Amino acid sequence: MNSIxxxxxxxxxxxxxxxxxxxxxxxxxxxxxxxxxxxxxxxSYLKELSHFAAMVPGRTVTSIFFGGGTPSLMQPGTAEAVIDAVARTWRIANDIEITLEANPTSVETGKLREFRAAGINRISMGIQALNDADLKFLGRQHNQAEGLKALGLAAETFDRFTFDLIYARPGQTVAEWQAELTRALTFAADHISLYQLTIETGTVFEQSHARGDFELPSEDVQAELYELTADILGDAGMADYEISNYAKPGSESRHNLTYWRYGDYVGIGPGAHGRLTLEDRKMATRQHRAPERWLEMVATQGHATRQFDEVDREARIAELTMMGLRLAEGIPLARFEAESGRTFADCVDPVRVKRLTEAGFLELGDGWLKATQAGRQRLDAVLAELLG
Structure with a gap:
């Protein structure tokens, strides 16, 4: 599993x-x-990177991802220093993907060319909506004009770029989303991420939604929006290779595919998670979450690891399944045995698989387990049934 x-x-x-x-x-x-x-x-980034480099030497890095937060707020020199350190520490794939998340404010987009010179070769832009009223509702710091200008600059500066939109917003109709998405595609290149608005625990929206300040579209409307999204993107030549991500063939996010295929990755920085295979052991890592505490710990001990725990066999099966069924390609059955030492039939209850297959939510054949589009649309329920 440590093969390069x-x-x-x-x-x-x-x-x-x-x-x-x-x-x-x-x-x-x-x-x-x-x-x-x-x-x-x-x-501190360089110190924590060095700590993990000693743990997993000899690997070939296929992707680097600067996420956040808003990493486009950092100085391009910081990104360059990290990229250089990675290149000195591990082998680098010839086609390495190096992504930076950015917001389309004027301050940040003004640095895009510097980030390109620093080694970033792919930008992920947080657009989220194409009208000012919804941008204000979502708490964004840019307006529609700034968002479109940023997309134009990204297209001029980078061979590969993507952007995010959030749909199923309060009051949004199917016709409105169809018009907005059709317009968005005129600015897209070969990849786009489209997320349904959800109410997450601990957020400001959780409180305001509980007070009744706004309502999300009904489940039926949300389902219609999801299906419409897949149809429009499919007609544009972008397959829904993952539940919320669409790309032309060969333009999928390589970094995120490593997550969904249950590969190894190092996570550095406050709260970053990682998965590392050491011999036959899969280790879950998590760094201290609070920024100031993380900085303090790295300064004193070279890293701020809060969790370094072995993922047991049952948890490996669950993680592999939860991540892999998000993908249209599904999971090769051989991967279950590689992660657990057991055959697929011994990892997942065949009766549950048969029931979900007959219901049209799963497909099993040709050495793969896949969720159908209907299954991926309601994946939480499918996983609850499959994993018991």
């Missing part, structure tokens, strides 16, 4: 925990700070 040629890839995730403002729907580990000592952060 693992077809699932080997990724490096760097978490930048800061934002200009906290979006009301967001439950990510993001924080607002007036002042950031960037030199200290840069050095």
């Amino acid at each position: 040629s693992d077809p699932r890839g080997f990724g490096i995730y760097i978490h930048w925990p800061f934002c200009k403002a906290k979006c009301p729907y967001c439950d990510f580990n993001s924080h607002v700070r007036e002042r950031i000592e960037e030199e200290a952060w840069r050095e």
